Amino acid sequence: MNPQEIHDNLKAKFGAAVSDAKLDAIQPWIGITPDGILEVCQFLHGEAGFEFDFLSCLSGVDYNDGKLGVVYHLFSMPQKHKIALKAICTKEKPHVQSVSQVWGTANWHEREAYDMFGIVFDGHPDLRRILCGDDYPGHPLRKDFKVPEFYNGMKVPY
Amino acid sequence: MGILNYKFEKSNIVIASLDGLLNWARLSSLYQMQFGLACCAIEMMAASASNFDIMRFGVIPRATPRQCDVMIVSGTVTLKMATRIKRLFDQMPEPRYVISMGSCSNCGGPYWEHGYHVLKGVDRVIPVDVYVPGCPPRPEALLEGLIKLQEKVRQESLAKKTI
Numbered sequence: 312m313n314p315q316e317i318h319d320n321l322k323a324k325f326g327a328a329v330s331d332a333k334l335d336a337i338q339p340w341i342g343i344t345p346d347g348i349l350e351v352c353q354f355l356h357g358e359a360g361f362e363f364d365f366l367s368c369l370s371g372v373d374y375n376d377g378k379l380g381v382v383y384h385l386f387s388m389p390q391k392h393k394i395a396l397k398a399i400c401t402k403e404k405p406h407v408q409s410v411s412q413v414w415g416t417a418n419w420h421e422r423e424a425y426d427m428f429g430i431v432f433d434g435h436p437d438l439r440r441i442l443c444g445d446d447y448p449g450h451p452l453r454k455d456f457k458v459p460e461f462y463n464g465m466k467v468p469y
Numbered sequence: 470m471g472i473l474n475y476k477f478e479k480s481n482i483v484i485a486s487l488d489g490l491l492n493w494a495r496l497s498s499l500y501q502m503q504f505g506l507a508c509c510a511i512e513m514m515a516a517s518a519s520n521f522d523i524m525r526f527g528v529i530p531r532a533t534p535r536q537c538d539v540m541i542v543s544g545t546v547t548l549k550m551a552t553r554i555k556r557l558f559d560q561m562p563e564p565r566y567v568i569s570m571g572s573c574s575n576c577g578g579p580y581w582e583h584g585y586h587v588l589k590g591v592d593r594v595i596p597v598d599v600y601v602p603g604c605p606p607r608p609e610a611l612l613e614g615l616i617k618l619q620e621k622v623r624q625e626s627l628a629k630k631t632i
Contacts, residue, residue, distance in 0.1 A: 443586060444549040451585045458585045462548050469581045469589045 312360065312392050314339035320361075325351055330399075340382070340395035348381075348398045349408040349434070355385060355394075356413050363387045363394070366414035371424030374399075375454045379430055381407050400430065409435040427452035488626050495538065495564065496527075496622040499615070502537040502557065503530035507544025509571035509605040516608035523608075526615055534560040539618065541611070542597075545573040545580065546588040558595045566622070568614050569597045572604045579604070 314334045318341050322329050328347025333340055343351050355363040363385040372380040383396040398407050409432035411417040421432040422441040429450035432438055440447065448459050459467055501523075505513055516523045517530065531537050534557045546554060558567070569591050572578030577589035591597060598621060601614035 447548075447586075456585070463552060465548060465551055465588060465593055467548065467585070467589070469577060 312390060314341075314394055317341070317355075317361070317392075317394050321351060321354075324354065338384075338395050340397050342397045342399065345381075345398045345400045345407040347408075348383075348396065349410055349413070351396070352383070352410045352413045360390070361387065362389050364389070366410075366416045366420075367393075369410075369417050369420035369424065371428035371430055371452070373428060373452065373454045377402050379405050379428055381424060381430060383410070405430045406433055407431070408433050409438075411435055426450065429453065488628075491627070492623050492625050495625075496619040498527040498529070499539045499566070499618070499622075500531045500537050501528045502534055502540045502561070503532045504557075505543045506546065506550065507571075507573065509543035509573070512605045512608055513541055513543045513570065513611060516611045521608040521612060523612065523615065526612070526619070528615065534558075535562065537561050538564070539566045539568060540595075541568045541570050542574040542591045542595075543570040544605075545578065546591045546594075547586050548588055549586070551588045551591070551594050554591065555594045564622075564625075566598045566618055567591075567595055568599045568601060568611075568618060570601045570603075570611060570614070571606055572602065575600050575602060 318329070318332050318334055321341060325347060328344050328351055330342040330344055332342060355361045365386040365388055367384040367386050370382050372382060374380060378399050379402055380397055380399045383398075384393070385396065386393045400407055405428070407430055409417065409421055411421055411432070412434070418436070419441060421435055422437070422439060424430050425432060425438055426440040426442050427450055439445070443451065447462070449456050461467065515521060528539070540558060540561065542554065558565070569575050573580065573587070574591040577584055577587055580587035581589055588594065599614045599618045601610050603610050
């Protein structure tokens with residue numbers, strides 16, 4: 312199935328959940344609303360003909376215009392096709408549905424995106440920081456992040 | 470002159486200064502804390518293996534800080550790890566020594582500017598005796614650092630504490 316067919320199928324089934332798409336890109340992607348991503352992923356994972364059984368990567372992005380995003384790279388072992396999904400949310404309300412019940416891989420990846428970007432994944436079973444310490448101030452990969460002067464009494468800047 | 474100033478052949482008596490004897494004992498069996506932090510740890514392991522054989526200097530890895538004399542901080546010290554390093558150092562019995570191995574633990578290394586999570590030098594939390602530069606240092610460099618530390622231990626005195 313090529314990206315255009317995947318997009319048309321999703322558009323027909325979910326309609327409003329599919330926000331935008333760029334299918335002639337090197338990695339074709341389909342934009343999904345943060346509230347619809349779980350439904351779409353469950354469909355892509357389970358439906359015959361799609362069978363996206365492999366979440367290659369889940370990453371967080373700060374677009375530096377007040378928006379945060381989560382990018383899902385999906386691959387299907389049986390069908391040998393792939394697609395990228397993007398869920399864009401705002402910095403004021405950084406909430407995206409968790410897909411960790413669809414792919415176990417997403418569990419730690421979502422924790423990393425939460426740690427680095429402060430994106431809250433609703434429905435995640437164990438949303439804690441995964442890399443930084445629990446008391447680390449802020450989310451370091453956000454573009455407006457400022458390195459703290461001190462952390463637990465230790466000077467941080469060089 | 471070695472550590473033995475006088476030796477009486479028939480009566481099995483030797484005379485040495487207490488300083489010299491203690492220092493000799495200490496520097497000849499520097500037990501090392503068995504832990505590694507990053508890629509420098511690979512070089513440290515190579516130094517322990519047969520080609521470089523750090524054990525010929527009396528360095529034996531021990532798995533608990535209570536039995537250690539020297540801590541080789543081999544790699545990037547993250548802020549999260551720094552508190553653990555401090556605790557491990559505090560658990561070591563005196564006299565205790567620290568070798569800072571590699572650019573990361575010397576001064577932050579490649580993370581010096583944008584490393585929001587890296588401590589810029591382990592000497593911000595624990596006192597360091599010998600710095601070994603390199604990224605990562607070759608095992609020979611670590612051995613050189615160890616010999617420098619032995620020289621430092623040799624100069625110690627009970628009357629005048631140096632650390």
